[in-house]
Amino acid sequence: MTTEEATRARAGQHEEQQVPDGPEGAAEQGFDLFARLCPSREVFAELADKWSLLILMSLAACGPQRFSELQRGVGGVSRKMLTQSLRNLERSGLVLRTVFPETPPRVVYDLLPLGRELAELVTPVGQWTEHRAGQMMAAREEFDAAHTEG
Amino acid sequence: MTTEEATRARAGQHEEQQVPDGPEGAAEQGFDLFARLCPSREVFAELADKWSLLILMSLAACGPQRFSELQRGVGGVSRKMLTQSLRNLERSGLVLRTVFPETPPRVVYDLLPLGRELAELVTPVGQWTEHRAGQMMAAREEFDAAHTEG
């Protein structure tokens, strides 16, 4: 299971490639997350933060939501970070922002197919975290104890 | 598939619970990632950053690695962030740090079972990102174009 990636990874130890140099077959393959210059790294860096992931999970779990629903749903997120994360998700084509021209206007955010795909991969990570949180907290206490007295 | 979570999520809209008040059945269930005070949130916040995730993926893909192998493998990570992320992963029981008392000493990092579980959930996210990076970059250009002229 891990072996395939291990093989390819050991083979080309993340040397400074960034994107295939082929002029036209480019966009499909050859992105390497481990290369600091690779565009996929930039994309990854924006998605891999707690707020973006929580927002995706909330949209997947609760369906389309308004700005303030999301703010209440994702406990502790500031309006600034919520706006910023939503803009990123929208910009990358993961989330759709719709303004209903009522009075007062309503703004609703929903997952686009791309966002739904990611949310379906990320949700299990969230569930795993909830499930294993106890073990990790225990490990931390043990570690801290060992390194306080030690 | 999403329906179950949707149900539970809509039902209790992330009200300020943090941990079940039951005195003994605590550590197993009742963690809620969406509650700002929940310990699982704290755990999640530390794991959900690009360096920790890339390190986990690298360890899963390439097996046990030394400090400097990891630094070369995870392109662009600074020694400081690498140390810090590894300490976190070690502290939470995801990664094992072993010092071989040779001269010069060798330090090797490897996944513990808990870390392997997480790595196996996270690796698909990384692969998905590599696979979809092209689409997301295209979406960004489109978005930027629309919002520059507009």
Added chain:
DNA sequence: CGTTGGCGGTCTCCAATATAGACCAGGTCT
């Protein structure tokens, strides 16, 4: 009629964090 509240944000300020780079002790290579 003033006030309070919700809506969907933006703006500003300050504290915390990330990154770059120097430094360190020990050992190897040339």
Added chain:
DNA sequence: AGACCTGGTCTATATTGGAGACCGCCAACG
């Protein structure tokens, strides 16, 4: 001797995050 590798730590600076004020607009409350 001088340069380099190892696994880090320390410092200085750039970037970021969160708290909270502000905005126009509207509805309800007293």
